[in-house]
Amino acid sequence: MKKNILLFGLAFVGGFTYERYFPYVKAFISDKGQKNDDHSFKSMLEQGNYIQPKVIDIMHSSPDKHFLHNFIAQHNEALNVFKIYYPDKLEQKIYSDNLESEDKIHLHFVFNAADHLQGHSSIVHGGLLATLIDNAFGQLSYLASGQIPTATANLNINYRKPVKTNHDYMITAEIDKIEGRKVFLKATIYDQDKTICTEATGLFLTVQWGGQMWKNALDKIKEVTQIDDKIVKIDQKKKE
Numbered sequence: 001m002k003k004n005i006l007l008f009g010l011a012f013v014g015g016f017t018y019e020r021y022f023p024y025v026k027a028f029i030s031d032k033g034q035k036n037d038d039h040s041f042k043s044m045l046e047q048g049n050y051i052q053p054k055v056i057d058i059m060h061s062s063p064d065k066h067f068l069h070n071f072i073a074q075h076n077e078a079l080n081v082f083k084i085y086y087p088d089k090l091e092q093k094i095y096s097d098n099l100e101s102e103d104k105i106h107l108h109f110v111f112n113a114a115d116h117l118q119g120h121s122s123i124v125h126g127g128l129l130a131t132l133i134d135n136a137f138g139q140l141s142y143l144a145s146g147q148i149p150t151a152t153a154n155l156n157i158n159y160r161k162p163v164k165t166n167h168d169y170m171i172t173a174e175i176d177k178i179e180g181r182k183v184f185l186k187a188t189i190y191d192q193d194k195t196i197c198t199e200a201t202g203l204f205l206t207v208q209w210g211g212q213m214w215k216n217a218l219d220k221i222k223e224v225t226q227i228d229d230k231i232v233k234i235d236q237k238k239k240e
């Protein structure tokens with residue numbers, strides 16, 4: 001009888017652990033994120049010591065619902081390339097203290113949109129560019145405000161040149177200033193010749209929404225990956 005209870009208990013705990021962690025483990029060991037590792041900006045980002053945290057690939061593959069990650073990044077035919085790069089010094093701060101408001105932290109997002117994301121023929125839909133920039137601002141402001149969720153209060157976009165499908169582009173997002181709950185950001189989309197195609201500014205405000213959801217997601221990922229040890233440093237990888 002006791003043995004049966006013990007077996008039942010073990011099965012229950014095993015099932016719970018499997019249910020909770022397996023999707024993350026699967027995402028972590030999957031090579032999904034490695035398929036589109038090459039792009040036009042790779043050597044430039046390597047020289048600038050930008051890293052590509054593995055956690056981002058996990059977020060793209062995770063079962064947690066998120067608009068961009070689930071709708072676009074996971075759609076096999078939408079983005080030929082979608083890679084997020086953080087500066088090395090940001091990596092050390094993600095799970096610890098706040099970024100200093102004066103830090104000019106940059107995040108870089110490299111993307112190459114497939115034909116499925118065109119508006120006019122061979123031109124990436126402007127709404128997609130707004131989404132990518134909004135999401136970049138959302139990540140950066142979340143990290144810059146010490147992992148407090150933020151909401152878009154204002155987003156301005158100047159579309160200077162068409163962004164073409166099936167070409168590599170880079171979004172650079174940075175903090176302009178932080179004043180209390182207000183995070184002011186700016187972003188630029190460059191083509192492979194470093195020509196500016198799109199410029200944006202944004203105002204994000206810290207809010208009470210969904211903080212626990214993001215915290216839970218990051219905690220789960222952290223537990224599975226022991227993130228501090230497993231973040232992939234592309235410059236180190238290259239030297240190996």
Ligand SMILES: CCCCCCCCCCCCCCCC(=O)SCCNC(=O)CCNC(=O)[C@H](O)C(C)(C)COP(=O)(O)OP(=O)(O)OC[C@H]1O[C@@H](n2cnc3c(N)ncnc32)[C@H](O)[C@@H]1OP(=O)(O)O
Binds near residue numbers: 152182207
């Ligand atoms: C390891 C890596 C992990 C990464 C992990 C990343 C996780 C994280 C990723 C998340 C990535 C998703 C990113 C999606 C981002 C959205 O899509 S959010 C959804 C779209 N946005 C919305 O729905 C917001 C709708 N608006 C609102 O709810 C409210 O207007 C707001 C924005 C919360 C502000 O309302 P409030 O809190 O009542 O603030 P309020 O008192 O009105 O204003 C405060 C101040 O801001 C100013 N202000 C407010 N609005 C404006 C405005 N539009 N323009 C100028 N000033 C304004 C006010 O004038 C006031 O200024 P002061 O008088 O204090 O100087």
